[in-house]
Amino acid sequence: MTSNFFEGKTILITGWTWFLWRALTKELLKYNPHAIRIYSRDEVKHFKMQQEFNNNEKLRFLIGDIRDYNRLEKALKGVDYVINAAALKRLDLIEYNTEEAVKTNILWTLNLVRACENNKVKKVVFVSTDKACSPVNTYWACKFVSERIMTESNYSNGASWTVYTCVRYGNVINSTWSLIPILQDKIKNNEDFLLTDERMTRFLITEEQAVQLIMNAFEHSIWWEVFVPKLPSVRVIDLMEAMKTVNNSNNKIIHIWLRPGEKIHELMINEAEGSRIVDFKGMYIIKSMIEEYKILEDKPNYSKSWEDKQIICYSSETETISTDEIIERFSLYLKI
Secondary structure, three states: EEEEEEOEEEEEHHHHEEEHHHHHHHHHHHHOOOOEEEEEEOHHHHHHHHOOOOOOOEEEEEEEEOOHHHHHHHHHOOOEEEEOOOOOOHHHHHHOOOHHHHHHHHHHHHHHHHHHHHHOOOEEEEEEEHHHOOOHHHHHHHHHHHHHHHHHHHOOOOOOEEEEEEEEEOOEEEOOOHHHHHHHHHHHOOOEEEOOOOOOEOOOOOOOHHHHHHHHHHHHOOOOOOOOOOOOOOEEHHHHHHHHHOOOOOOEEEEOOOOOOOOOOOEEEOOOOOEEEEEEEEEEEOOOOOOOOOOOOOOOOOOOOOEOOOOOOOEEEOOOOOHHHHHHHHHHHOOO
């Protein structure tokens, strides 16, 4: 990241994800921004973050609902960049509350695009997920549509001030509701590990990698893109064994059933997207599905260092690391 990219700029972050907000805020403060606005309706978490950052004068804590367009438009006054991480995420609850998921995850995204246009925001990075790739349930379908709204808005809004781009990754290590904290609790309580399928694989991404991907999207995006990190993947049963080894525990592994909508493997890039991939600096960039990718002379670009690449798909099934490699690379994250 160039040192002056965020200098003197105002950034708005939406959506309460504690680990992401905290890590992003720490990273952004390194670049001497004018202000970082944290937008959420959770006043308690606002207060906790104020305390953690010692009431840093560059941080602004804005209480507001992402569905409230008037409040959102006011919050965006004078904003240069937006990081959009707001979403309803609990798959099981969303299946029973589809209308609410659509209001929050899709209609809100449309509101954000309109408010950013009206306020002449320079760039928006939408934090997506592997769930947007080949969706099979309501939450994943919402993420897929939200990605399309973001990338398509670069075309439909005409001579727009705003550039929209996306990052796509899975659960971050030690984030809320992710696998490793759940297993750590099982170890503490001497409870059985529950495994839905021995074949199950998952990508692993650290907090630092997730933040860096967002930073890369800001620096390198032209428009239209979806940025996907190159990540190690593991068999879940191997991860469980690694955690038992690192913590010297003997938890039993019990096989249960697949949950509704649960995938055996994570898919970051599907076959339809595989023909329009750029291989660039440790990540894949999915090019526009609407028209042939163009390099605009008046915009910063990565044309000199890109490599067009065709892949069938990018799945956690393709190449997994061993239990020993998991311990070697991630032992600090696995320990209680």
